[in-house]
Amino acid sequence: MSCLNGTDCKEPLKRRVALGVLGLMLAIFLLLSVWSFMGSRPQAIPDAVHYDNYDAVAGKRVFQAFNCMGCHTIVGNGAYFGPDLTKTYQHVGPAWLAAFLPSAGGWPTAAAVQVQLQNAAVQQEVGVTDMADYQARYPGAHERITRRGGHPTLMPNLPLDADEVASLMAFLKYTSEMNNEGWPPKPKVDGLTVLQARYGAPVASTLSNEASAAVLPVSVSTDPAMLGEKLVQDLGCLACHAKNEKKIVGPGWGGLYGSQATLTDGSTVEVDDDYLIKAMRTPDVQVVFGYPPGLMPSYDALINEHDMNAILAYLHSLQGDEK
Numbered sequence: 419m420s421c422l423n424g425t426d427c428k429e430p431l432k433r434r435v436a437l438g439v440l441g442l443m444l445a446i447f448l449l450l451s452v453w454s455f456m457g458s459r460p461q462a463i464p465d466a467v468h469y470d471n472y473d474a475v476a477g478k479r480v481f482q483a484f485n486c487m488g489c490h491t492i493v494g495n496g497a498y499f500g501p502d503l504t505k506t507y508q509h510v511g512p513a514w515l516a517a518f519l520p521s522a523g524g525w526p527t528a529a530a531v532q533v534q535l536q537n538a539a540v541q542q543e544v545g546v547t548d549m550a551d552y553q554a555r556y557p558g559a560h561e562r563i564t565r566r567g568g569h570p571t572l573m574p575n576l577p578l579d580a581d582e583v584a585s586l587m588a589f590l591k592y593t594s595e596m597n598n599e600g601w602p603p604k605p606k607v608d609g610l611t612v613l614q615a616r617y618g619a620p621v622a623s624t625l626s627n628e629a630s631a632a633v634l635p636v637s638v639s640t641d642p643a644m645l646g647e648k649l650v651q652d653l654g655c656l657a658c659h660a661k662n663e664k665k666i667v668g669p670g671w672g673g674l675y676g677s678q679a680t681l682t683d684g685s686t687v688e689v690d691d692d693y694l695i696k697a698m699r700t701p702d703v704q705v706v707f708g709y710p711p712g713l714m715p716s717y718d719a720l721i722n723e724h725d726m727n728a729i730l731a732y733l734h735s736l737q738g739d740e741k
């Protein structure tokens with residue numbers, strides 16, 4: 419082969435340059451290929467994420483069984499009736515979630531979250547026991563408690579038992595740990611401001627018109643039953659209990675005092691003060707028939723004797739529907 423007019427066309431040199439460039443491209447290609455498999459996106463593995471003894475995979479099954487996706491999104495999948503839940507665990511922390519999930523019809527009050535903070539599993543996750551520390555660590559919980567605590571929500575109460583709640587928390591912990599590179603850009607909770615504005619009144623006043631009277635400090639200081647009525651509101655009991663015989667999450671209180679309670683083991687017990695105190699301090703010792711154990715939190719550390727007497731006086735005052 420010869421070049422034009424017999425000039426030297428430097429063929430060996432050109433061939434070497436071409437092969438050299440090809441080799442360089444190949445090296446870059448291989449390097450980038452290897453790099454794309456390396457740890458630029460560390461990912462959480464669902465099997466490895468636990469909350470207490472519950473794993474994220476079991477939680478995903480509960481999430482599906484209750485069709486949470488019918489109202490919520492996780493990384494953009496699902497429906498938009500409720501807020502996106504991908505990072506909820508990270509924003510509100512386990513104590514807030516443990517208070518919210520079993521009685522989702524009402525936003526948890528500070529006391530309701532504090533009760534959950536005493537739970538061993540929650541403490542293991544967050545490492546703090548003080549409510550102020552907890553709220554500083556989880557600003558989402560602080561924001562929800564102060565702006566909406568005690569108000570009704572648009573989410574229905576779902577019949578979740580204690581195992582299902584803990585599993586869901588494992589699942590939401592997993593989604594929270596997923597590396598989704600900053601998605602969603604903003605948590606979609608903005609609509610809540612509008613909803614809160616619409617619900618001016620606390621939960622209690624949707625149940626009774628007289629309940630709002632209990633907020634007045636003057637009468638509260640004199641009448642124990644009125645103090646009791648205010649306490650059950652502040653402690654968040656009304657997210658689960660109605661003052662009449664209606665079931666919300668737990669049994670209604672109307673006509674409860676002096677009646678016979680049927681327990682899960684089939685036995686019946688007279689509802690006296692002793693029974694009621696046990697129901698609040700050690701709820702899992704006597705569980706009412708038809709309800710799962712573990713849902714009603716223990717208020718042992720939160721209710722002193724004076725407050726307990728006030729709550730008892732209030733419960734005594736509630737009549738059944740028939741009367």
Ligand code: HEC
Binds near residue numbers: 484501515518570586
């Ligand atoms: C019928 C629709 C519906 C279903 C089903 C539903 N939710 Fe909700 N959920 C909502 C709505 C609506 C809100 C917001 C409440 C409000 O703004 O009043 C909400 C709020 C929440 C919140 C609080 C979010 C936040 O940012 O404060 C969590 C957590 C939650 N839901 C979890 C669940 C889980 C877990 C399930 C399934 C077990 C579930 N939801 C099923 C409608 C639903």
Ligand code: HEC
Binds near residue numbers: 659694710717
């Ligand atoms: C997360 C929901 C929830 C909250 C909050 C809650 N309870 Fe309960 N409560 C239940 C459930 C569920 C039961 C039935 C199962 C059981 O006996 O543990 C129950 C049972 C009871 C009983 C026994 C009722 C009966 O029919 O024998 C009393 C009394 C009671 N609760 C009082 C309270 C008081 C007072 C508060 C607030 C200081 C409170 N509960 C907060 C869910 C709740």
